[in-house]
Amino acid sequence: SAVISQKPSRDICQRGTSLTIQCQVDSQVTMMFWYRQQPGQSLTLIATANQGSEATYESGFVIDKFPISRPNLTFSTLTVSNMSPEDSSIYLCSVQRGMNTEAFFGQGTRLTVV
Amino acid sequence: QQPVQSPQAVILREGEDAVINCSSSKALYSVHWYRQKHGEAPVFLMILLKGGEQKGHEKISASFNEKKQQSSLYLTASQLSYSGTYFCGTDDNTDKLIFGTGTRLQVFP
Numbered sequence: 001s002a003v004i005s006q007k008p009s010r011d012i013c014q015r016g017t018s019l020t021i022q023c024q025v026d027s028q029v030t031m032m033f034w035y036r037q038q039p040g041q042s043l044t045l046i047a048t049a050n051q052g053s054e055a056t057y058e059s060g061f062v063i064d065k066f067p068i069s070r071p072n073l074t075f076s077t078l079t080v081s082n083m084s085p086e087d088s089s090i091y092l093c094s095v096q097r098g099m100n101t102e103a104f105f106g107q108g109t110r111l112t113v114v
Numbered sequence: 115q116q117p118v119q120s121p122q123a124v125i126l127r128e129g130e131d132a133v134i135n136c137s138s139s140k141a142l143y144s145v146h147w148y149r150q151k152h153g154e155a156p157v158f159l160m161i162l163l164k165g166g167e168q169k170g171h172e173k174i175s176a177s178f179n180e181k182k183q184q185s186s187l188y189l190t191a192s193q194l195s196y197s198g199t200y201f202c203g204t205d206d207n208t209d210k211l212i213f214g215t216g217t218r219l220q221v222f223p
Binding site: 031033035041042043044045048083092094096099100101102103105106107108 | 116137143146148155156158161163201203205209211212214215216
């Protein structure tokens with residue numbers, strides 16, 4: 001199993017500002033991902049956080065808007081930059097120990113941009 | 115492309131059965147199933163691998179048709195605790211999970 005601590009759990013931010021979300025895992029994991037989930041919707045993959053190299057972004061997501069760091073095998077951050085109300089969502093950190101293993105999720109960060 | 119799940123929503127009485135389907139346009143290497151309750155993180159239910167291996171929940175079963183790129187989750191003798199939104203997650207051998215559109219299940223006494 002994996003225990004994930006994600007911070008903050010929620011925040012209300014002004015448009016134009018940035019928020020950094022932290023994801024801390026209780027043990028080393030090779031695979032770490034960031035998802036976004038709009039209310040009542042499915043999870044959309046933002047990017048794969050790669051340790052020691054640039055994150056791999058999915059179509060529709062760019063590094064300038066969602067910079068990601070992964071300095072080691074237990075920690076990652078996602079920054080939501082220059083926020084607008086459209087960025088209001090739940091952001092989830094997820095880890096897996098291998099591709100054919102279960103995914104574990106953080107409790108999510110509920111972001112509201114006003 | 116996002117896998118499509120059907121039905122979008124299901125309402126059951128306790129003890130009834132349900133089937134949730136997941137269909138992808140891509141060749142799949144594995145299919146995961148998760149349940150998410152309101153305000154909580156998704157929780158793992160099962161993995162089905164190409165070739166027939168399954169790992170997961172003892173009380174929930176599933177199938178994976180590799181040729182049709184489809185998977186089905188079978189919920190039998192449903193309990194109130196089964197309520198939630200079910201997501202399939204598909205891997206097309208690109209080392210990442212793409213989640214389906216979701217199926218909302220409500221079980222009433």
